[in-house]
Amino acid sequence: MKLYRPVSLLAVVMFALVGLIFLFMPNEVLVFFNTASRYLGMPESPVQGVDLYLALAVGYMYLVTLLAYLMYRNPNNRIFPMLLANGKLATSLLSLYLFLMHQPFLIYITNCVVDGLIGLVALFFYLQIKKTEA
Secondary structure, three states: OOOHHHHHHHHHHHHHHHHHHHHHOHHHHHHHHHHHHHHHOOOOOOOOOOHHHHHHHHHHHHHHHHHHHHHHHOOOOOHHHHHHHHHHHHHHHHHHHHHHHOOOOHHHHHHHHHHHHHHHHHHHHHHHHHHHHO
């Protein structure tokens, strides 16, 4: 549990930065992954039509930033890591589904791995807090 607050604070900073990148450079994110996809021999994802998804992505990043901040401020409250774990594991599984069933885009599998790892870390902290309560 020694790492809980530092990891939570790191998550606050990282989620906020990603949210700002989504807000101010939405096309560049997809262009970056499309460039990497070309080098890896993977199909490129479409770059158009991001306006609605921009609002959703930035709103989601705000929410996970808030959850990470609440984890940092309230390290004994297990509801915050439980909520973060659910959100991140859900987007991880959805990204895996899209990678397998829609197109094997690099951005899908990257989001699957990154959000999956974040979700597992949050789940670990949730279980650790729950164990200390018992």
